[in-house]
Amino acid sequence: MNIFKNLKNDLPASxxxxxxxxxxxxxxxxxxxxxxFSGLIAGxxxxxxxxxxxxxKIGVSGPAAGLAAIVLSSIAALGGYQNFLVAVVLGGIIQLxxxxxxxxxxxxxxxxxxxxxxxxxxxxIIILKQIPHFFGYDADPEGDFAFFQMDxxxxxxxxxxxxxxxxxxxxxxxxxxxGILILWDQVLTKKAKIFQLxxxxxxxxxxxxxxxxxxxxxxxxxISKEHLVSVPxxxxxxxxxxxxxxxxxxxxxxxxxxxxxxxxxxxxxxxxLLCVEATDKLDPEKHVTPTNRELLAxxxxxxxxxMIGGLPxxxxxxxxxxxxxxxxxxKMSAIIHGFLLLISVVLIPRLLNMIPLSVLASVLLLVGYKxxxxxxxxxxxxxxxxxFLPFTVTVVGIVFTDLLIGIGLGLLVGIGVILIxxxxxxxxxxxxxxxxxxxxxxxxxxxxxxxxxxGAILKELDRLPEETYLTLDVRKTRYLDNDIxxxxxxxxxxxxxxxxxIKLISERGIIENPDSFIQFFKLRPKTT
Numbered sequence: 001m002n003i004f005k006n007l008k009n010d011l012p013a014s015x016x017x018x019x020x021x022x023x024x025x026x027x028x029x030x031x032x033x034x035x036x037f038s039g040l041i042a043g044x045x046x047x048x049x050x051x052x053x054x055x056x057k058i059g060v061s062g063p064a065a066g067l068a069a070i071v072l073s074s075i076a077a078l079g080g081y082q083n084f085l086v087a088v089v090l091g092g093i094i095q096l097x098x099x100x101x102x103x104x105x106x107x108x109x110x111x112x113x114x115x116x117x118x119x120x121x122x123x124x125i126i127i128l129k130q131i132p133h134f135f136g137y138d139a140d141p142e143g144d145f146a147f148f149q150m151d152x153x154x155x156x157x158x159x160x161x162x163x164x165x166x167x168x169x170x171x172x173x174x175x176x177x178x179g180i181l182i183l184w185d186q187v188l189t190k191k192a193k194i195f196q197l198x199x200x201x202x203x204x205x206x207x208x209x210x211x212x213x214x215x216x217x218x219x220x221x222x223i224s225k226e227h228l229v230s231v232p233x234x235x236x237x238x239x240x241x242x243x244x245x246x247x248x249x250x251x252x253x254x255x256x257x258x259x260x261x262x263x264x265x266x267x268x269x270x271x272x273l274l275c276v277e278a279t280d281k282l283d284p285e286k287h288v289t290p291t292n293r294e295l296l297a298x299x300x301x302x303x304x305x306x307m308i309g310g311l312p313x314x315x316x317x318x319x320x321x322x323x324x325x326x327x328x329x330x331k332m333s334a335i336i337h338g339f340l341l342l343i344s345v346v347l348i349p350r351l352l353n354m355i356p357l358s359v360l361a362s363v364l365l366l367v368g369y370k371x372x373x374x375x376x377x378x379x380x381x382x383x384x385x386x387x388f389l390p391f392t393v394t395v396v397g398i399v400f401t402d403l404l405i406g407i408g409l410g411l412l413v414g415i416g417v418i419l420i421x422x423x424x425x426x427x428x429x430x431x432x433x434x435x436x437x438x439x440x441x442x443x444x445x446x447x448x449x450x451x452x453x454x455g456a457i458l459k460e461l462d463r464l465p466e467e468t469y470l471t472l473d474v475r476k477t478r479y480l481d482n483d484i485x486x487x488x489x490x491x492x493x494x495x496x497x498x499x500x501x502i503k504l505i506s507e508r509g510i511i512e513n514p515d516s517f518i519q520f521f522k523l524r525p526k527t528t
Contacts, residue, residue, distance in 0.1 A: 006329035012199045013328030014336035017060055018344075019201050020322045020367065021047075021337060022352065023229060023360045027142025028063040031150050032071035034081060034311055037232050037243040039063050039143075040345055041310030045301050047338020050313060051331050053297035055290040059279045060319035060334045061301060063311040065145040066271050066403045067264065071311060072150075074260045083257065085247035085306045090261035091268065092302030095295050098269055104291025107273030113387045114410040115278050116380065117394025121406055122317055123371025124399055126364050128155050133361035134174045136167025136227050142357070146402045155399070167358075169221035173211045174358035177204035181366050199326060201363045208359035209351070223356050231349040240346065245309030264302075267404065268314045272298050274407060275315040282324050322367045386421065390414040422452045439464070442471040451483040461491045466498045473505045480521060488517040 021043050029039030046061035054061070075084045098104070125145050133142065140151040140158055147155050184200025212228070215221040234240035251257050276289045294315065301313045323333050344352055380391045394410025401409075441464060449457070464470060472488075474480065492514070495502055504511045504520070514520050 004332065007332065008197065009327045009329045010333035011336060012197055012202075013323050013326035013333040014340060016199050016201045016326040016363070017319050017323050017328070017333060017337040018340040019205055019355075019360060019363055021060070021062055021319050021341065022231075022344075022355075023142040023357060024065075024316075024318065025063055025143075025341070026230060027144065028065055028068055029143075029311060030141040031065070031068040031144040032063075032311060033075055034071060034084075035243070035245065035309070036230070038081075038245070038309055038311050040231070040341060041244070041308060042305050042313050044338050044342045044345075045305040045308075045310055046313045047334050047336075047341060049304055049338075050297045050301035050315075051334035051338060053293075053300055054315075054331060054334075055293040055297075056276060056279065056315065056334075057285070057287045057289075057330055058283055058320060058323050058328050058333070059276060059289065059294075059315045060323050060337065061272075061298065061313050061315045062319060063143075064268070064271055064314040064316050065143050067267060067312050067314070068144065069146065069402075070260075070263060070267060074263075078251070078254075078256055078260060080248070081309075082245055082248040083251045084260070085245060085309060086249055086252055087257050087260035087264060088306030088310075088312050089247055089303050090252070090258065091264035091312060092299045092304075092306060094262060094265035095269055095299030095302060097299075098265065099292045099295035099299060102292050103269070104273060104293075104295050106270075107277050107291045110274065110277060110407075110411065111390060111414040112281075113380070113390040114394050114407060114414055115274070115281060116376070117391040117410050118274060118398065118403070118407055119278050119282070119317065119321075120372045120376055120391070121395040121398030122403070123368045124395065125155070126318060126368030127372065128159065128399070130361040130364045130368065131159050132162045133357050134171070134178075134365065135162050135165075136170025136174075136223070136358055137162040137165040138227055138357055139165075142360075147400050167223065167227055169211075169215055169218075169223040170227045170356055170358040172221060173208050173223070173356050174362045176211070177208055177359040178362040178365065180204045180207065181362060185366070196327070201326075204359055204362065205355055208356045209354045212354050212356055223358075225353075227357055229352050229355045229357060229360070231345060231352045233349045233353070243309075247306060264312050265299075268298065268302065268312050269295055270404070271314040271316075275317045275320060278317055279315070279320045279324070282321060284324070285329075317371075318364070318367065321371055322363075325367060325370050386417050390417060419452055422450070439468045440471075441468055442473065444473040445477045445480070445484075447476055448479045449477060449484050450479070450481045453481075454483050454487060457484060458487055461487070464498070464500060466500070468498070468500045469503070470495070470500055471503045471505060475505060475507050485517055485521050492517060 025039035025043040026036050029036050042063035050061040074087065075081055078084050129145060140149045144150050149158060153161065180203055181200045184195060188195040212223050232243060272294060273291055276291055276294055280289055298313060305313050380388050390410045390413045393413045394406050397406030397409035492502060502513050504514050
C-alpha cells in the first residue's frame with residue numbers, strides 16, 4: 001500500500017507522539033474527574049479509528065484538554081460517568097450530522113492571525129505548564145492547560161510554588177533528557193540517517209528509565225512514584241476488561257444528557273476544525289484536510305470511544321505538532337501511535353510506570369518552543385497592526401484563560417479590524433478647487449458597499465460645503481446595500497438646500513442631479 005512507503009518517517013514520529021500522548025491521556029482523564037483508563041481509551045481510539053478514517057495526513061486525535069472542564073462538570077451533573085458516556089455517544093452522532101450537513105466549512109473562516117496566535121499561545125502554555133513537571137513538582141496533572149488549575153493554583157503561582165518542591169533526581173534527569181533532545185535535534189540528525197530513525201525522545205525516555213532503576217536506593221537522586229507515569233496495572237485479563245465502562249442508555253431521554261451531548265459535539269467540532277486549520281499551516285507539504293470528512297471521522301471516534309468508556313475526542317495540536325516536528329508524513333504515524341498505546345498498556349504497563357514525568361516534560365518543552373519561537377512575534381509585528389493585534393490578543397487570551405476563550409477574543413478583535421478597514425475603504429475622495437469658487441469633489445464607491453460603511457459615507461457627505469459640485473462614480477460598484485441607497489436619497493434632498501450639484505456616473509452613463517437614487521438603483525441591471 002502507498003501509505004507504507006513513508007514508514008521510515010512515520011514509525012519514528014509515532015514513537016515521539018506516543019510519548020507525548022501518554023502523560024496527556026492520563027493527565028486529561030485526571031483533570032476531567034474520569035477514570036484514568038478512559039483517557040487511554042480515547043487516545044487509542046483517536047489514533048487507530050479516527051486516524052484511519054480521517055483525511056488528515058499528519059493530524060493526531062485524542063482526549064482534549066479544552067473539554068476537561070466540560071467533562072468534569074457534566075459527570076457530576078448527569079449523576080455518574082456511565083450516564084456521561086451516553087452524552088459522548090450522542091455527541092458523536094451529532095458530529096456525524098455536522099459532517100453530512102457540510103459544517104466543516106466553518107473552519108475556513110478563522111483569520112490566519114488568530115490561527116497563528118493559537119499555535120503560539122499553545123506553545124507558550126505548554127512551556128509554562130511543563131516547568132513544574134520539569135523540576136519534579138507534579139501537584140497539577142498533565143493536560144490541565146487552563147489558567148486556573150484544578151489544584152487551586154494558576155499557571156504562574158504553580159511555577160512560583162515549584163521553588164519549594166524541587167526534586168533533585170527528577171530535575172537532573174530532565175536536564176539530561178533536554179540535553180539529549182537538543183543534541184539530537186541540532187547536531188546528530190544532520191550527521192547520519194540512523195539518528196533520524198532513532199528519535200531523540202526515545203533515547204531520552206530510555207535513559208530516564210535507566211536513571212530511575214539505578215537511583216532507586218539513593219537518598220538524594222531517587223525519584224518517588226508520584227513523579228512517574230501512572231498507568232493502571234490490571235492483575236489479569238478479566239481485571240483489564242473490567243476497566244472498560246459502558247453507557248447507561250436508560251438516561252437517554254433526559255434533557256440534560258442531550259444538552260451535554262450538543263455541547264460536546266459543538267466544542268469538539270470547533271476545536272477539531274481549528275486544529276485542522278493550524279495543522280495544515282504547520283504541514284511542510286501543505287496538504288489541505290477535508291474538513292467535512294474530519295467531522296465524520298471524529299463523530300465515529302466519539303461514538304466508539306463513548307461506547308467502551310473513553311473520553312470525548314478531538315484532533316489536538318500538541319500531538320499533531322509533535323508529529324510534524326518529528327517528520328511524520330502520513331496518517332500511519334497517528335495510527336501506529338494508537339497501536340503503541342494499546343500494546344504498551346496491555347503488555348508493559350509496569351515499564352511505562354518507570355518513566356519519569358520530568359523527562360516527558362523535557363520532550364513537551366521542545367514541542368512548545370517550536371510552536372512559539374520568538375522569531376514568529378517579530379514576523380507578525382512586521383506584517384502590521386492588523387495582523388499583530390489579533391495575534392497578540394489570541395496569545396494572551398489563551399495563556400490567561402483557556403483555548404476557546406482566547407480564540408474567541410482574537411476572533412472578535414479580527415472582526416473589529418475588518419470592520420475598521422471596511423469603514424475606511426468604502427470610498428475614495430478626490431477634491432479640487434475651480435476658478436468659480438466652487439469645490440469639485442469626486443467620490444468613487446468601492447466594489448462592495450454595505451451597511452458597515454454607512455458612517456464613513458454619511459460623514460463625508462455631511463462635510464461637503466455649500467456650492468459643491470459632487471461627482472459620484474459607481475461604475476466599479478457591484479453591490480450597494482439598501483442602507484447606502486437611502487443615505488444617498490436623503491442627501492439628494494439636502495443637496496438642493498446647500499446648492500450642491502450631483503453628477504452620477506454609472507455603467508449606464510452620466511446623470512445630472514438624479515431625481516431618485518432609489519428608483520435608479522432599483523432599475524439598475526444586476527451584475528455578477
